[in-house]
Amino acid sequence: MSVIEERLRELGYEVPEVAAPVAAYVPALRDGRYIYTSGQLPFVAGELPATGKVGEGEGLVSPAQAEELARLCALNALAAVRGVVGSLDKITQVVKVTAFVASDPSFTGQPGVANGASVFLGRVFGDLGIHVRSAVGVAVLPLDAPVEVEFVFQVEE
Numbered sequence: 001m002s003v004i005e006e007r008l009r010e011l012g013y014e015v016p017e018v019a020a021p022v023a024a025y026v027p028a029l030r031d032g033r034y035i036y037t038s039g040q041l042p043f044v045a046g047e048l049p050a051t052g053k054v055g056e057g058e059g060l061v062s063p064a065q066a067e068e069l070a071r072l073c074a075l076n077a078l079a080a081v082r083g084v085v086g087s088l089d090k091i092t093q094v095v096k097v098t099a100f101v102a103s104d105p106s107f108t109g110q111p112g113v114a115n116g117a118s119v120f121l122g123r124v125f126g127d128l129g130i131h132v133r134s135a136v137g138v139a140v141l142p143l144d145a146p147v148e149v150e151f152v153f154q155v156e157e
Contacts, residue, residue: 004088007124008078018083019043019076022142028080033092035155037080039100039148041141042072051144054113055104061146063109070099070116073149078124085155093154094121094131100148103137110135117149 005015018027019041028037042048052059054066061069074097082088099114101107114135121129141148 002087002089004078004091004124011123013075015079015082015088016044016076018079020046028077028084030084030155033154033157034095035081035084035153037077037151037153039142039150040073040076040080041143041145041148042069043076044072048143048145050146052146053102053104053107054109054146055107057104060104060107063107063112066101066113066146067116069145069147070113070149071120073099073147074117074120074151077149077151077153081151081153081155090156091125091153092128092156094125094129094151095154096152097121097131097133098150099133099135100138100141101135102139102141102144102146107137110137113147114149116147117151 025038028035050061052061054061097117101110101113
């Protein structure tokens with residue numbers, strides 16, 4: 001068993017199957033030592049656990065729930081990477097995380113939502129999980145998802 005997958009199990013997580021693309025693209029692609037993921041939605045068993053805009057107030061996805069959804073996006077990204085290289089132990093660095101948050105117009109907490117992915121990757125990879133990042137508020141995301149996150153990983157040659 002992979003050391004990283006064992007660490008995930010210790011943290012209470014399991015790498016899911018690769019989420020099926022919702023359009024004409026692949027979940028992840030390798031270019032030399034880098035793997036680029038497509039934007040990962042927070043699918044759980046093929047379903048979005050929440051839809052809508054992130055913000056404070058009734059009828060909105062809470063920032064705390066959106067942070068959890070970003071973690072699910074990171075877990076789905078790990079599945080996509082494993083699908084390309086076979087083992088998560090081949091990851092030598094998390095390079096970049098770009099989080100898109102479908103935001104209520106008054107919501108400005110996108111960095112906190114993105115922390116769902118960033119903190120999770122730090123817990124899984126330690127120093128190899130330190131990365132650069134962008135957190136962007138957008139009007140709407142595919143399938144009315146509250147969060148979509150894309151990643152760049154460096155892997156062994």
